[in-house]
Amino acid sequence: MREIFKTIYYILKSLRPRHWTKNLFIFAGIIFSKHLLDFNYLKKVIFAFLVFSIVSGCGYIINDLKDRERDKLHPKKAKRPIASGKLSSTSAIISVFIILPASLFLSFLLEKKFFIATSSYILLDIIYTFYLKDIVILDVLSLSFFFLIRVLAGTWVIKVETSPWLLICTVLISLFLGLGKRRHEVLTIERADEHRASLKIYSIPFIDQMIAITTSSTLIAYIIYTLSEETARKFGTRNLFLTLPFVMYGIFRYLHLIYSKNLGGNPEEALLSDIPFFLSILLWGITAIIIIYGGKL
Numbered sequence: 001m002r003e004i005f006k007t008i009y010y011i012l013k014s015l016r017p018r019h020w021t022k023n024l025f026i027f028a029g030i031i032f033s034k035h036l037l038d039f040n041y042l043k044k045v046i047f048a049f050l051v052f053s054i055v056s057g058c059g060y061i062i063n064d065l066k067d068r069e070r071d072k073l074h075p076k077k078a079k080r081p082i083a084s085g086k087l088s089s090t091s092a093i094i095s096v097f098i099i100l101p102a103s104l105f106l107s108f109l110l111e112k113k114f115f116i117a118t119s120s121y122i123l124l125d126i127i128y129t130f131y132l133k134d135i136v137i138l139d140v141l142s143l144s145f146f147f148l149i150r151v152l153a154g155t156w157v158i159k160v161e162t163s164p165w166l167l168i169c170t171v172l173i174s175l176f177l178g179l180g181k182r183r184h185e186v187l188t189i190e191r192a193d194e195h196r197a198s199l200k201i202y203s204i205p206f207i208d209q210m211i212a213i214t215t216s217s218t219l220i221a222y223i224i225y226t227l228s229e230e231t232a233r234k235f236g237t238r239n240l241f242l243t244l245p246f247v248m249y250g251i252f253r254y255l256h257l258i259y260s261k262n263l264g265g266n267p268e269e270a271l272l273s274d275i276p277f278f279l280s281i282l283l284w285g286i287t288a289i290i291i292i293y294g295g296k297l
Contacts, residue, residue, distance in 0.1 A: 007091050010087035011081075011095045013081055014081050014082060014087060014092060014095075015053075015058070015060060015061065016057060016060045017053075017057075018269075018272070019056075019057075019060065019268055020049075020053040020057075022056075022146075022150065022268060023049055023052050023150055025147055025150040025151050025170065026045060026049050026150050026153055026157075027045060027049070028151050028162070029155030029158060029160055030158060030160075031288070031292070032162060032163070032166060033160035033161070034235070035158060036289065036293065041158045044157055044158055045154060045157060047110060048107075048110060048111075048114055051103055051106050052153055054099060054103040055104065055118045055121060056125070057099075058100040059126075059129075061095065061096050062096060062129055063125070064081075064082040065092055065093065066129050066130060067083075068082050068083045068089070075188065100122065104119060104122070110157060111158075111159070113157070113159075116156070117152055117153035117156055117157075120149055121146065121149045121150075128142045139178075140175060140179055143174060143177070143178035143181075144171045144175040144178060147170050147173075147174035148167060148170055148171055148174070152167075163225060165221060165224060165230075165231075166225060168225075169218065169221045169222050172214055172218040172221055176211065176214045177254075177267045179207055179211045179214060180211065180254065180258045181267070183208070183211070183258060184258070184266075185199055186199055186202050186203075187262065188262065211255075215251060215255065218251065219248065222244065223241070223244065226241040226243065226244060237291060237292075237294075240288065240292070242291065243287045246280050246283050246284035247284060249276075249280045250280035250281055250284065253274070253277045253280055254270065257270050257274060257277065
């Protein structure tokens, strides 16, 4: 019985609950469609967040199964249940065959277009794990599309539309995070090319140049979004630009974490461990909600 509980524990750990913070992007749709205070919408999005998190967790298990030998070369990934041998490959495979179909079925019951989003996510995840992650540039672009699917999933589950500029901002900010992750891997992993083929091609100057371009593009896209006529008409105010200082500080703070503290390898760890970075995101969210919902609060 003890072994069974240990196996369940390591399966849950392999689903990487700490990484589920990425799935908070699902809430972008309900926030920016002005339905956050509608309990029926909110309940549906919360359930969608949980289902999507389980689906993405299965993707992590598939990735860990594929890369268990490579992960042994990584200072942190070597401690994961599958790479360390605490969870057998057989148990991991069985868990995916049980959990993934069940969670996809739940997504179908929730909303058909949401099912399309979750299915697309896991399909892209499999293609990324077995092919795209070893192709330079396409690997980080794939990471940005994961975040785009998260935002679309959140809008599709409650059948609302979102601004194209918001989608562009999502792609750019996630590309920024992905490049920071690659920079960290190139700097910290011994025999990086054996861990991932694309790391042999990346160089620090090349990554730094792409980070600089992406940082500028992200800020410009967000400024255009907050100042656009479409945004002003939708929210009935032009004050969304007041959230810009928090976005700027958050991006610059993360650059500091990448270049000064070498924390770019794990965005969710930076979010949970760096108080200034966490506060910048929290204050951005609070300010945006006050501006958007000021008349209803």
